[in-house]
Amino acid sequence: MMKKAFFMIIVVLGVVSLASCTKEYHCTCTYNNNVVYSVDLGVQYQNTAQTACSRYDSTLKGIIWNCTLH
Secondary structure: OHHHHHHHHHHHHHHHHHHOOEEEEEEEEEEOOEEEEEEEEEEEEHHHHHHHHHOOOEEEOOEEEEEEEO
Protein backbone atom coordinates (compact mmCIF):
# COMPACT_ATOMS: atom_id res chain seq x y z
CA MET A 1 0.00 0.00 0.00
CA MET A 2 2.83 2.43 0.84
CA LYS A 3 4.54 1.70 -2.48
CA LYS A 4 1.37 2.61 -4.40
CA ALA A 5 0.90 5.83 -2.42
CA PHE A 6 4.55 6.79 -2.93
CA PHE A 7 4.30 6.06 -6.67
CA MET A 8 1.12 8.15 -6.98
CA ILE A 9 2.75 11.08 -5.19
CA ILE A 10 5.74 10.92 -7.55
CA VAL A 11 3.45 10.80 -10.60
CA VAL A 12 1.35 13.74 -9.38
CA LEU A 13 4.44 15.83 -8.61
CA GLY A 14 5.87 15.04 -12.03
CA VAL A 15 2.71 16.13 -13.81
CA VAL A 16 2.49 19.34 -11.76
CA SER A 17 6.12 20.21 -12.42
CA LEU A 18 5.72 19.70 -16.18
CA ALA A 19 2.58 21.80 -16.30
CA SER A 20 4.25 24.64 -14.44
CA CYS A 21 7.04 24.90 -17.04
CA THR A 22 4.70 26.36 -19.62
CA LYS A 23 3.39 29.88 -19.56
CA GLU A 24 2.07 32.49 -21.95
CA TYR A 25 4.78 34.33 -23.85
CA HIS A 26 4.81 37.50 -25.90
CA CYS A 27 7.47 38.59 -28.43
CA THR A 28 8.26 42.25 -29.07
CA CYS A 29 10.60 43.46 -31.81
CA THR A 30 12.16 46.90 -31.71
CA TYR A 31 14.17 49.08 -34.06
CA ASN A 32 15.79 52.31 -32.96
CA ASN A 33 14.01 52.02 -29.58
CA ASN A 34 10.58 51.85 -31.24
CA VAL A 35 8.32 48.80 -31.24
CA VAL A 36 7.93 47.68 -34.85
CA TYR A 37 6.32 44.27 -34.34
CA SER A 38 4.57 42.50 -31.49
CA VAL A 39 3.06 39.01 -31.37
CA ASP A 40 1.49 36.72 -28.77
CA LEU A 41 3.15 33.31 -28.86
CA GLY A 42 0.61 31.57 -26.64
CA VAL A 43 1.31 29.04 -23.91
CA GLN A 44 4.62 27.27 -24.52
CA TYR A 45 7.82 26.12 -22.92
CA GLN A 46 10.40 28.90 -22.60
CA ASN A 47 12.94 27.40 -25.02
CA THR A 48 10.26 26.86 -27.67
CA ALA A 49 9.00 30.42 -27.25
CA GLN A 50 12.55 31.80 -27.43
CA THR A 51 13.14 29.95 -30.70
CA ALA A 52 9.88 31.27 -32.13
CA CYS A 53 10.66 34.83 -31.06
CA SER A 54 14.18 34.75 -32.48
CA ARG A 55 12.73 33.90 -35.90
CA TYR A 56 11.34 37.43 -36.01
CA ASP A 57 14.83 38.93 -35.65
CA SER A 58 15.70 40.31 -39.06
CA THR A 59 18.11 42.42 -40.98
CA LEU A 60 16.53 44.06 -43.99
CA LYS A 61 18.51 46.68 -45.91
CA GLY A 62 20.60 47.44 -42.85
CA ILE A 63 17.63 47.61 -40.50
CA ILE A 64 18.05 45.25 -37.56
CA TRP A 65 15.04 44.22 -35.49
CA ASN A 66 15.90 43.06 -31.99
CA CYS A 67 13.20 40.76 -30.67
CA THR A 68 12.79 39.93 -27.00
CA LEU A 69 10.63 37.45 -25.16
CA HIS A 70 8.27 38.58 -22.39
